[in-house]
Amino acid sequence: MSDRHRAYAELTRSGPVHEVTLPHGSPAWLVTGYHEARAALVDPRFAAVETPLAHLLDPALRAATESSMLSMDGPGHARLRKLVMAAFTRRQVERLAPRIQQITDELLAPLAERGSPFDLLEEFAYPLPVAVICELLGVPEDRRGDFGKWSQITVNSLVVGVEALSAALTEFVSYLRELIALKRAEPGDDLATALIAARDGGDRLSEDELTSMMQLLLVAGHETTVNLVASAVHALLSTPGAWDLLGAEPERVPAVVEEALRFNGPVQTATERVVTEDVEIAGTTIPAGAHVRVALLAGNRDPKAWPAPEEFDVTRPPGPHLAFGHGIHLCVGAPLARLEGRIALTSLLSTFPGLRLAVPPQDVPAAPGVLMNAFATMPVVPGP
Ligand code: HEM
Numbered sequence: 057m058s059d060r061h062r063a064y065a066e067l068t069r070s071g072p073v074h075e076v077t078l079p080h081g082s083p084a085w086l087v088t089g090y091h092e093a094r095a096a097l098v099d100p101r102f103a104a105v106e107t108p109l110a111h112l113l114d115p116a117l118r119a120a121t122e123s124s125m126l127s128m129d130g131p132g133h134a135r136l137r138k139l140v141m142a143a144f145t146r147r148q149v150e151r152l153a154p155r156i157q158q159i160t161d162e163l164l165a166p167l168a169e170r171g172s173p174f175d176l177l178e179e180f181a182y183p184l185p186v187a188v189i190c191e192l193l194g195v196p197e198d199r200r201g202d203f204g205k206w207s208q209i210t211v212n213s214l215v216v217g218v219e220a221l222s223a224a225l226t227e228f229v230s231y232l233r234e235l236i237a238l239k240r241a242e243p244g245d246d247l248a249t250a251l252i253a254a255r256d257g258g259d260r261l262s263e264d265e266l267t268s269m270m271q272l273l274l275v276a277g278h279e280t281t282v283n284l285v286a287s288a289v290h291a292l293l294s295t296p297g298a299w300d301l302l303g304a305e306p307e308r309v310p311a312v313v314e315e316a317l318r319f320n321g322p323v324q325t326a327t328e329r330v331v332t333e334d335v336e337i338a339g340t341t342i343p344a345g346a347h348v349r350v351a352l353l354a355g356n357r358d359p360k361a362w363p364a365p366e367e368f369d370v371t372r373p374p375g376p377h378l379a380f381g382h383g384i385h386l387c388v389g390a391p392l393a394r395l396e397g398r399i400a401l402t403s404l405l406s407t408f409p410g411l412r413l414a415v416p417p418q419d420v421p422a423a424p425g426v427l428m429n430a431f432a433t434m435p436v437v438p439g440p
Pocket of ligand 1: 125137189272273277323328381385388389
């Protein structure tokens with residue numbers, strides 16, 4: 057078990073809710089129980105808030121990045137969610153399958169040909185979802201490096217501090233405005249064009265809402281699916297016989313993607329919430345105004361919800377895990393992430409039937425951070 061999982065497991069064992077201090081020193085409450093987490097995520101007293109440090113940004117920059125559905129609840133959230141869902145339908149996601157397969161094949165072919173050890177994270181798990189989300193939004197290839205840098209800073213804002221955040225967001229927003237202008241002038245067959253055109257009756261997205269929405273989609277599409285692929289591979293290669301079993305029965309891949317999401321999902325906690333009044337959970341009162349983080353990683357291994365939760369079980373029937381959140385903010389990109397995860401795993405299994413980790417499983421390093429649950433690298437050997 058990783059140190060991170062051990063820490064969450066210890067907390068879960070001692071109760072479903074805890075007062076903690078986050079790494080940057082601010083106090084927060086952590087909900088670790090599965091049932092309590094699900095209840096909190098549908099409870100309107102747990103209100104969405106802006107991302108940490110947003111209140112310190114210049115007002116124009118704040119409006120251009122915080123007018124997003126993840127920072128609001130109620131009718132404001134419902135309105136934005138409806139507009140994005142009009143542009144990002146399940147059918148459109150399914151239409152992407154051949155292109156995702158093509159990108160996957162293009163990434164795997166040179167690795168197979170080379171036949172030498174490689175970093176699965178850097179050479180496959182990262183470039184795949186980045187290429188997909190950038191293509192989906194119509195971001196040209198030469199700007200993808202910039203997006204990687206801006207996304208990293210955005211999700212690690214508490215670690216990098218407000219100055220670095222502000223500098224990165226200024227560049228990010230300025231580029232998004234350029235992209236929006238370009239798509240207005242030359243509409244394409246992409247999500248940016250669809251978002252610009254999205255309408256609900258007479259309603260449409262404002263400029264700040266467009267930049268905030270595109271920023272949210274790009275960041276969420278960058279930093280999460282990478283670790284779905286990486287953690288699925290890590291879990292499979294750390295469990296004796298699992299890679300071979302799945303290679304022989306690839307029809308199990310969709311269920312294994314769900315088990316990987318449960319076992320070691322890409323997101324540690326839901327984004328911060330604030331309780332609007334005193335809330336009692338299992339005899340503990342979280343005082344009005346307190347900041348709360350719902351620990352998805354802990355809920356997904358709560359023994360009160362899952363038999364043998366510490367076991368990665370390729371035959372476990374899919375259950376209602378919390379990796380994509382729950383309630384009104386349930387991940388918009390889940391169908392896309394699942395599709396990418398399935399294509400990535402199926403292709404890795406058929407290209408590298410002898411794949412193995414180059415180091416003992418516990419030595420594959422985790423990336424630091426309080427929001428994402430990521431690996432830093434993943435050295436693998438392609439096998440015979
Ligand atoms: C929301 C996880 C992929 C777009 C969320 C939330 C979680 C999550 C936990 C809820 C956050 C909260 O309640 O505070 C994941 C995981 C992914 C993934 C584990 C990959 C395995 C994606 C992708 C996209 C995306 C590929 C975009 C294409 C979004 C958006 C929201 C969201 C827009 C906000 C929804 C709302 O506020 O109503 N995601 N996500 N996600 N995700 Fe994802």
